[in-house]
Structures are given as C-alpha cells and as structure tokens.
Amino acid sequence: MAQKRQVRVGSQWMYARDAEKALSEALRVMNEEEGHGAPQQSFISKYVFSQDHKWIGVQYGFTALCFLLFGFFLMIMMRLQLGWPGEHFWIIGKFFHSEGALLPEQYNQLGAMHGTIMVFLAIVPLAVGAFGNYVVPLQIGAPDMAFPKLNMASYWCYLPGGLIMLASMFVLQTKGGGAQSGWTSYPPLSVIATQGQTWWLVGMIFLITSSLLGSVNFIVTIIQLRAKGMTWDRLPFFVWAQFVTSFLLLLAFPPLEAAGVLQLMDRVAGTSFFLPSGLVVSGEVLKNAGGGNPLLWQHLFWFLAHPEVYVLILPAMGIVAEVIANNTRKSLWGYRSMVGATVFLGFMSFIVWAHHMFMTGMGQVISAFFQTTTMIISIPSVIILSALFITLWGASIRFTTPMLFALAFLPMFGIGGLTGLPLGLATTDIHLHDTYYVIGHFHYVVAPGTIFAMFAGIYYWFPKVTGRKLDDTLGKIHFWGSFVCINGIFMPMFYQGLAGVSRRLFDGGIQYAHAKAAAEATNPFMSAAAIGLFIFQLPFIYNFFANVFQAMRGKLNVGANPWQATTLEWVAATSPPLGHGNFAVAPVVFRGPYDYSIPGAADDYLAQTDDGGKAPAPVVAPPHAPVVA
Amino acid sequence: MSADAHGHIEIPYTVEPRPDTGVYNGKLGVWLFLASEVMLFGALFSSLILIRTGAAEWPKGWIELHPIPATVNTFVLIASSVFVVMGWANLRLRKPQVARMWIALTLLCGFIFMGIKAYEYSLSFEHHHFPSTSNFFAIYFTMTGLHGLHVLGGMVVFTYFLTTGWKMYDHEPRRFTNRIEIVGLYWHFVDLVWIFLFPTLYLL
Numbered sequence: 001m002a003q004k005r006q007v008r009v010g011s012q013w014m015y016a017r018d019a020e021k022a023l024s025e026a027l028r029v030m031n032e033e034e035g036h037g038a039p040q041q042s043f044i045s046k047y048v049f050s051q052d053h054k055w056i057g058v059q060y061g062f063t064a065l066c067f068l069l070f071g072f073f074l075m076i077m078m079r080l081q082l083g084w085p086g087e088h089f090w091i092i093g094k095f096f097h098s099e100g101a102l103l104p105e106q107y108n109q110l111g112a113m114h115g116t117i118m119v120f121l122a123i124v125p126l127a128v129g130a131f132g133n134y135v136v137p138l139q140i141g142a143p144d145m146a147f148p149k150l151n152m153a154s155y156w157c158y159l160p161g162g163l164i165m166l167a168s169m170f171v172l173q174t175k176g177g178g179a180q181s182g183w184t185s186y187p188p189l190s191v192i193a194t195q196g197q198t199w200w201l202v203g204m205i206f207l208i209t210s211s212l213l214g215s216v217n218f219i220v221t222i223i224q225l226r227a228k229g230m231t232w233d234r235l236p237f238f239v240w241a242q243f244v245t246s247f248l249l250l251l252a253f254p255p256l257e258a259a260g261v262l263q264l265m266d267r268v269a270g271t272s273f274f275l276p277s278g279l280v281v282s283g284e285v286l287k288n289a290g291g292g293n294p295l296l297w298q299h300l301f302w303f304l305a306h307p308e309v310y311v312l313i314l315p316a317m318g319i320v321a322e323v324i325a326n327n328t329r330k331s332l333w334g335y336r337s338m339v340g341a342t343v344f345l346g347f348m349s350f351i352v353w354a355h356h357m358f359m360t361g362m363g364q365v366i367s368a369f370f371q372t373t374t375m376i377i378s379i380p381s382v383i384i385l386s387a388l389f390i391t392l393w394g395a396s397i398r399f400t401t402p403m404l405f406a407l408a409f410l411p412m413f414g415i416g417g418l419t420g421l422p423l424g425l426a427t428t429d430i431h432l433h434d435t436y437y438v439i440g441h442f443h444y445v446v447a448p449g450t451i452f453a454m455f456a457g458i459y460y461w462f463p464k465v466t467g468r469k470l471d472d473t474l475g476k477i478h479f480w481g482s483f484v485c486i487n488g489i490f491m492p493m494f495y496q497g498l499a500g501v502s503r504r505l506f507d508g509g510i511q512y513a514h515a516k517a518a519a520e521a522t523n524p525f526m527s528a529a530a531i532g533l534f535i536f537q538l539p540f541i542y543n544f545f546a547n548v549f550q551a552m553r554g555k556l557n558v559g560a561n562p563w564q565a566t567t568l569e570w571v572a573a574t575s576p577p578l579g580h581g582n583f584a585v586a587p588v589v590f591r592g593p594y595d596y597s598i599p600g601a602a603d604d605y606l607a608q609t610d611d612g613g614k615a616p617a618p619v620v621a622p623p624h625a626p627v628v629a
Numbered sequence: 630m631s632a633d634a635h636g637h638i639e640i641p642y643t644v645e646p647r648p649d650t651g652v653y654n655g656k657l658g659v660w661l662f663l664a665s666e667v668m669l670f671g672a673l674f675s676s677l678i679l680i681r682t683g684a685a686e687w688p689k690g691w692i693e694l695h696p697i698p699a700t701v702n703t704f705v706l707i708a709s710s711v712f713v714v715m716g717w718a719n720l721r722l723r724k725p726q727v728a729r730m731w732i733a734l735t736l737l738c739g740f741i742f743m744g745i746k747a748y749e750y751s752l753s754f755e756h757h758h759f760p761s762t763s764n765f766f767a768i769y770f771t772m773t774g775l776h777g778l779h780v781l782g783g784m785v786v787f788t789y790f791l792t793t794g795w796k797m798y799d800h801e802p803r804r805f806t807n808r809i810e811i812v813g814l815y816w817h818f819v820d821l822v823w824i825f826l827f828p829t830l831y832l833l
Contacts, residue, residue: 143638146654216661224642224654254665255672262676265771270761273680273768291764296679300672581638 049156051148052580056155057134058465063155064126067162068451071117072537074110076530079489081107082508083527097173107506108180109196113169115183116200119308120207121162123450127315128211128249129158131457132218132242134465138569138577139236141227141587146220154213161206168199182504184301187274187294191266192281201264208257215249218242227568229589233339234608236567236593237325237332240339241318244346245311252307252350259300266292295360302353310349312446313413314342316453317384320406323456324388326565327403328395329604331594334387341380348377358426359433367426374424381417385410400563401475405456408483409449416444419494434504437497440490448486455479455540464569466548467556467576474543481536488529492522551576564605567593571607644804659811663818670822673775677768677829688765690831693758695749702745703827709738710820713813720806725798732791732809735816739784746777769830776826779819786812 050056080089081102093100102110137145145151168178176194179185190197222243226235235243262273270288274297277290325332332338354362354370388410397403419441422428432438455478463469499518501509508523509515561570569577572587587609595606606612646653681687690696716731753759753766760770790809798805 144640146640146642147658148640150658212662212665216658216665219661220654220658223650223657224647224652225640250661250665251668254669258669258672258676261771261775262673265760265767269767269770270759271767271771272761272764273676289761289763289767291680291684293679293683296676299679300676303672 049152051144051152053133053137053145053148053151054465054577054582056151057130057132059155060125060133060158061130063159063162064122064130067117068122068126069537070166071114071122072534074114074117076534077102078107078110078114079527079530081506083524085507085510102506104506105180106177108182108504109169109177111504112179112182112185112200113165116165116179117162118446119183119312120204121158121165123312123446123454124211124308125158126454127312127450128218128242128245129155129214131238131315131319131454131461132214132245135461135569136218136239136242137221137225138464138573138582139239139567140222140225140230141568141572141583141589142221142225143581143583145217146224147217150213150217154210154217157206157210157213161203161210164199164203164206168196168203172196172199184305185263185297186301187263187266187292187297188276188279190297191263191274192286198264198267201260201267204260205257205264208253208260211249211253215246215253218246219250222246227587227589230568230608231589233336234589234592236318237321237335237338237342238315238318240342241314241321244342245314247346248307248311248314248349252304252311255300256304259297259304262300263297295357295362298357298360299354302356303350306353306356307346307349309442309445310345312450313381314345316409316413316450317342317388319453319457319460320409321388322565322567323402323406323460324391325594325596326460326563327398327400327406328391329398329596330391330395331592331596332387333390333393334383335592335594338384338387341383345377345380345384348373348380352377355424355426355429358429371424371426375421378417378421378424385414385417400459401470401472401479402456402460404476404479405452405459408479409453409456412444412448412452416441416446416449419444432497434502435497436493436501436503439503440493440497443490443493447490448483452482455482458544460563461569462544462547463558463562464575464577466551467558468547468551469558469562470543470547474539478536478540478543481539482533485529485533485536489526489533492526496522564603566595566605566607568608572609644801644807653807655807655811656814659814663814666818666822670772670775670825673768673772674825674829677772680764680768684764688763690765690769690833693765694769694831695752696831698745698749699827699831702742703823705738705742705745706820706823709735709742710817712738713809713816717806717809717813720798720802720809723802725802728809729791729795732787736784736787736791739780739787742780743777743784746773772826772830776819776822779822783812783816783819786815 045051047055050059077089077092077095080087080092086101088100089102090100092098092102092106096102096106098106133145133151137143165178172178172195176196178196179190179193179200181190181193181197185197185200222235222239262271265271266273266275272289272292274294275286275288275290275292276294279286279288279290321332321338352370352373354366355374358367358370392407397407419437423432423438423441459470459475496509496515496518499515500512501515501519502512505511509519556575558575560573560575562575563570565571568587568589572583572585578584588611589608590611591606591608593608595601595608595610597604598606640654641647642654644653646656650657712731712735716728716735719725719728719731750770758766760767790805790812794808795805797808
C-alpha cells in the first residue's frame with residue numbers, strides 16, 4: 001500500500017526545507033514498511049486512553065461534532081413546533097414517545113439542552129479541545145502537550161459530563177426529563193425543578209473539571225514548550241487566541257463551579273443559598289430556611305458566561321486569521337495590534353458580566369459601570385475584525401472552501417457584534433431584553449460566526465489530520481447552502497424581537513396579541529430555512545466520512561503542505577503527522593508566522609523554519625532513529 | 630523527539646527549568662491550578678459576603694460553632710505546612726529518610742485535622758445544626774466541607790508519595806523532589822484557605 005503513495009516534493013523548494021521534508025517523508029514511509037517489527041502500543045492505550053495530543057484532538061473533535069449534530073437535531077424539533085405550533089410530527093413523537101405534539105415542558109427541555117449542549121459540549125470542545133489540542137503543539141513545534149496524562153484525563157472528564165447530560169433527557173423521561181430551566185439555570189426555578197436539573201449540575205461539574213485540566217495544560221505548553229526560535233511575536237495568531245482563551249477558561253469557570261456546588265446544596269441538602277424567604281410554589285409557602293439571593297446565581301453564572309462568549313469567539317478568530325493569511329497570500333495586517341487586542345479583550349471580558357442583568361434592578365450606578373465596560377470591550381473586537389478586513393485589501397484571494405467559510409465569518413460576526421451594542425446599553429436593553437432580538441444577536445456570533453469558523457478550520461486542517469483534502473465541490477455546496485439558510489433562520493429574529501416577540505415561548509408568541517402577526521409572518525419561513533440548513537449539512541457529512549474512510553484505507557491525495565502555508569504544522573511535519581512525538585527533527589524557527597509574498601523569495605511563502613540560506617542544511621537524523629507511527 | 634515502543638516521549642522541561650522562563654512545567658502548572666482555586670474560593674467568599682450583608686441578622690460564629698477545636702486545627706495545619714517544607718528541604722539535601730519522616734508527619738497532621746473537623750461536625754449535628762438549618766450553617770458546612778475535600782485530596786497524594794510513589798526517588802531524585810515541592814505548594818494553599826475561613830466563620 002505504501003508504494004502507491006505519491007510524495008510530492010516541489011522542485012523549486014529551497015534546500016533546507018526540501019531536505020527536512022524529504023527526510024520526514026522518508027522516515028514515515030520507512031516507519032510504515034518496517035513498523036511491523038517494532039513493538040506496537042495496545043489498541044486501548046493508542047486509541048481509547050491515548051496520551052497523544054493529536055489523537056485526543058481527534059477524540060474531542062469527533063465527540064464534539066456528534067454533540068453538535070445532536071444539538072442541531074434538538075433545534076429542528078423546536079423549530080418544527082415554532083413554525084407550526086401544536087402540529088403532530090413523527091420525529092417529536094419518536095423522541096418523546098408521544099402522539100407527536102410537543103408539550104410546553106418538553107419545549108423547555110429542548111431549549112435548555114440545546115443551549116447547554118451547543119455551548120459546553122459542542123463549540124468549546126471543538127474550538128479548544130479539538131483544534132487547540134491538535135494544532136497548538138504542532139504550531140509551536142512541541143513534541144506533545146506539557147502534561148499528556150492530564151490531557152487524557154481532560155477528555156475523559158468531558159465525555160462522562162456529556163453523557164450525563166444526554167442521559168438526563170432519556171433516563172428521566174418519566175420523571176420530568178432533563179433540565180428545563182434554560183442553559184442559564186436561573187434560580188429559584190432551577191432549584192425547585194425536576195430531577196433533571198441535578199443531573200445537569202453534576203454534568204457541569206465534570207465539564208468544568210475537564211476545562212480546568214485542559215486550560216492549565218494549554219498555558220503551560222505554550223509558555224514552556226515553544227521550539228527554539230519560536231518567540232512570542234513569532235507565534236501564529238491562532239496560538240495567541242488559544243492562549244488567552246485558556247486563561248479565560250482557567251479563571252472564569254471556577255466561579256460557576258462554586259455556583260454549581262451551591263445550587264447542588266440547595267437541591268440536595270436543603271440549603272437556601274438561592275431561595276428567598278417566603279417563596280410560594282404551587283400556592284404553598286416553601287418550607288426552607290430562606291434568606292437566599294437568586295441574584296447571587298446570576299452574578300456567579302455570568303461571571304463565567306460572559307468570558308465564555310469570548311471562549312467561543314477567540315479560537316474562531318484564530319482559525320479565521322490563519323485561513324485568511326494563507327488564502328490571501330499576505331501577512332496579517334497589524335499582527336501585533338491583533339495580539340494586543342486579544343489580550344485586552346481577555347482582561348476586559350471579566351468585568352462586563354452584569355450587562356446581562358440590566359433588568360434585575362441592581363441599580364443605576366452598577367448599570368452605568370457595566371454599560372461603560374461593555375462599550376469598551378467592543379473596541380478590541382473591532383480592531384481584530386478590521387485588521388482581518390484590511391488583510392483582504394489588494395490580495396489575490398484563493399477562494400478555497402475554508403476561505404469561503406472564513407470570509408463569511410467576517411460579516412456574520414460583524415452583524416452579531418453590532419447588534420450587541422443596543423443590548424449593552426441599559427436603556428435600549430429594557431426594550432429588547434428577553435426577546436428574539438437577543439437570540440438573533442448571539443446566534444449570529446456563535447452560529448454563522450463561530451460555527452462557520454469551525455468549518456473553515458475543519459476544511460483547512462483536514463489534510464493535516466488525514467492526508468486527504470475534502471472535496472471542493474461538495475464543500476462549496478455545503479458553504480453556499482448553509483450561508484443562505486442560516487441567515488434565513490436568524491435574520492428574521494431581529495424583526496421579531498423588535499416587534500416584541502419574547503424568547504422561550506413554546507408556541508413562538510402567537511398567544512400574545514402584539515406578537516401574533518410578527519410571529520406568524522416569519523416563523524414558518526424560519527423553520528423551513530432550518531430544515532434547509534439540515535439538508536445542506538448532508539454533503540458535508542458525506543464528504544467528511546467518505547474521505548476519512550479513504551484515508552483509513554491508506555489512500556492519501558495530498559503532500560505535507562497542500563495549502564503552501566508557512567506555519568510549523570505544515571512545514572516541519574508530515575500530513576498526517578508522525579506518531580507520538582510529532583517531528584522527525586526538532587524544528588528551529590527563524591521568522592514570523594505569515595511571511596507570504598516576500599519580494600525576492602523563490603516561492604510566494606517562506607516557512608517559519610526557513611533560515612534564508614544562512615545556516616547549513618539541517619543535521620540529518622540517523623536512519624535508525626526510533627519512530628513509531 | 631520521537632516515541633519509544635510504549636509511546637512515551639521526552640517532554641522538555643519536566644525536571645529542569647526552562648532557561649528563559651525559569652520554571653519547570655509542573656511548577657507553572659500548579660501555580661495556574663492554584664489561580665483557578667483562588668477563583669473558586671473567591672467566589673464562595675463573595676457569596677458569603679453577599680448573603681451575609683443581605684441578612685437581617687447573622688449568628689455569632691463563636692457561639693454557634695466550636696472555636697476551640699477550630700483553633701487547635703489552625704495550628705495543626707500551620708505546623709503541617711512547615712513540616713512539608715522540611716520534607717522538601719531534606720530531599721534537596723539528599724536526606725531521604727529524614728524527608729520521609731517530615732512528610733509522614735505532614736500526613737499525620739492531615740489526619741488530625743480531619744479528625745477534629747469530624748468531631749466539630751458531630752457536635753453541630755448533636756445540636757441539630759444542619760446545612761438546611763440556616764444560611765449561616767449552609768455556608769459553614771459548604772465551605773468547610775469543600776475545604777475538607779481539598780485536605781483529603783492532599784492526604785491522598787501524600788499517601789501515594791510515601792508508598793508506591795517513593796520509588797521514583799531511587800532513579801529520578803530530582804524529579805521526585807519537584808513533586809514534593811508541587812504538592813507542598815498545594816498544601817500551603819489549602820492551609821491558606823483555612824487561615825481565611827477560620828476568622829471569617831468563627832470570629833467575625
């Protein structure tokens with residue numbers, strides 16, 4: 001099988017890079033042919049409890065994509081109900097073992113689980129767990145993460161956390177089902193809710209542990225394991241984004257863990273942290289000690305959940321920056337400003353949380369403070385986005401599939417960000433709070449924003465992971481279909497929200513006279529767009545699995561660096577990379593991450609390992625170097 | 630840079646500090662972990678402040694709780710923090726047997742602390758004071774309980790190092806010494822949390 005493999009070595013390559021690449025290719029082929037003699041790792045330690053960051057990244061990625069699809073499926077059921085309230089649907093009947101008409105409490109369950117799954121089980125694990133794990137050590141020239149065992153433990157905390165969340169929907173179907181109090185789990189409702197909420201809290205504690213282990217690992221890896229010459233201003237922007245993201249995860253999640261413990265105590269040990277005195281439930285005064293404060297939960301929750309927004313968006317910006325630099329064949333405009341903006345964004349994200357709470361009556365002084373910080377935090381986002389736009393200026397752009405997704409990210413995130421301004425101002429927020437406008441705003445940030453960036457990342461790094469490119473035609477069908485449909489879902493939400501349609505209504509708002517017309521005029525169209533969006537994911541799912549299976553059969557169709565990129569994961573490693581250890585020869589970095597189209601160079605890109613011909617050829621490792629794929 | 634037959638690879642700076650950052654990986658890792666722990670306990674202390682300032686009246690800790698055993702516990706934990714430093718210093722001096730004694734003493738202090746804490750809990754339960762009694766007891770049991778879990782975690786790690794974990798000293802003494810330094814940092818933090826908890830709950 002190995003003989004059939006084509007190894008493309010560009011004839012016009014510079015000598016140092018050429019030699020390095022040929023060496024790693026040769027080692028890989030040798031390794032595969034001769035590998036039978038070497039002792040093999042067991043299946044369990046190689047594929048299940050793996051300590052290789054690349055395989056853990058793949059585990060994270062695959063699991064997160066499954067959760068993404070499941071969260072999408074929950075959304076489809078909600079959209080069916082919203083588009084055609086009260087109608088019977090086969091799929092809803094199958095899911096809830098019912099006649100097919102959705103009950104209000106089932107709708108609440110779908111809403112809470114959709115939010116929780118998408119944020120904590122799909123996007124963050126995909127952005128950080130999958131892309132971060134796979135790409136960061138390769139991009140900084142490290143043999144692995146600093147703590148491979150912690151890395152493994154991180155995945156194995158994430159998976160049980162996710163399974164507990166999932167199980168709560170199915171196991172507890174006769175006891176009220178999964179959590180129903182929204183992804184925000186506001187008390188007192190969440191404290192008096194059915195058993196599913198307890199499972200939600202336990203699941204969250206697993207997920208928080210997972211993210212704690214991951215974030216410590218990322219920060220130490222980036223600080224300690226950078227290759228020789230990989231100084232801070234030679235780090236690819238993606239690594240910077242992951243670095244700041246890890247600090248957010250490290251410092252913002254523990255308060256939610258504290259809040260989760262308190263809520264768990266309220267539910268299990270009968271305490272009253274979040275239960276005020278004299279709370280009346282179903283016509284009876286609740287027999288509890290009282291004296292608690294429901295707002296305390298909101299403060300602790302949003303102290304996590306606002307930085308969490310940047311956890312969702314920063315890795316996405318990192319991916320988009322990599323893809324844009326590569327496909328414009330230009331250096332990122334204002335790299336240092338972007339890095340500075342990212343770090344500033346990280347700091348600021350800790351002092352904006354209460355802009356989610358303008359309606360709680362916390363007082364004008366506090367509102368004014370958080371309104372001001374919220375306006376300030378929009379500046380670094382604008383800097384990053386502007387720098388990316390200016391990078392496009394005058395470029396001869398390669399419209400590859402990853403580039404299309406990255407390009408779409410810019411206006412989509414722009415819409416999401418700009419529609420956030422009226423929500424950050426206390427006065428306008430009073431009108432818009434808890435309407436579909438809010439739903440439209442944050443979905444523009446996360447769905448056509450972050451998820452599109454995730455797709456850009458998948459199409460961009462797929463050849464790195466598998467040695468095969470995803471099909472471009474299917475990719476473009478996927479892109480254009482998704483782009484049209486996703487706007488069909490979210491754009492009308494702004495109109496609905498301005499017309500006063502509240503969120504979290506199981507009939508979409510038709511029972512309210514002021515909202516009826518707006519809801520009825522738009523909901524069926526939006527639901528149809530949601531179904532369209534599902535149909536346009538099918539080419540991607542086929543494309544993905546077809547190429548994975550081909551790659552598993554050993555049919556590779558690209559060389560080490562199919563995008564002609566500059567960063568280490570492409571120029572110092574093979575595609576797919578060597579086994580545990582990543583590099584045949586420890587890479588040495590001589591230049592910045594985006595040296596594209598440098599005048600006088602032989603190619604339109606110069607690898608970070610390119611020394612400009614000053615140093616002698618790299619020391620070639622002895623052919624008996626022990627390498628296990 | 631490549632893997633051996635079992636997939637183990639050499640990660641740089643696991644033992645020696647990286648010259649330009651001045652730390653080895655584990656030490657940086659534990660400081661980051663402690664930063665997140667500060668946020669965890671910081672959130673709980675903030676909750677305590679918010680609930681207490683919102684309460685019409687707040688029980689007096691020195692009457693409702695048992696300050697004398699808690700004072701003893703404070704000194705037990707402070708002593709144990711000194712002991713673990715003695716253990717680490719003796720490992721640096723290559724006196725493993727002396728170090729082992731100090732670490733065993735640290736572990737013993739952990740047991741004494743947990744024993745006294747259990748005695749305190751039982752006194753509270755005898756007076757029918759439970760987490761559900763009032764928000765004062767809710768926060769008392771939650772915070773000391775979470776702190777107790779941290780002590781227990783430290784004790785598990787010390788037990789491991791005194792038993793099977795000690796073997797590492799024979800072939801990688803430097804790395805083992807680092808491990809004691811790391812668990813020592815964690816142990817100091819657990820001590821420090823108690824130094825804050827004790828006056829906040831019992832004396833103020």
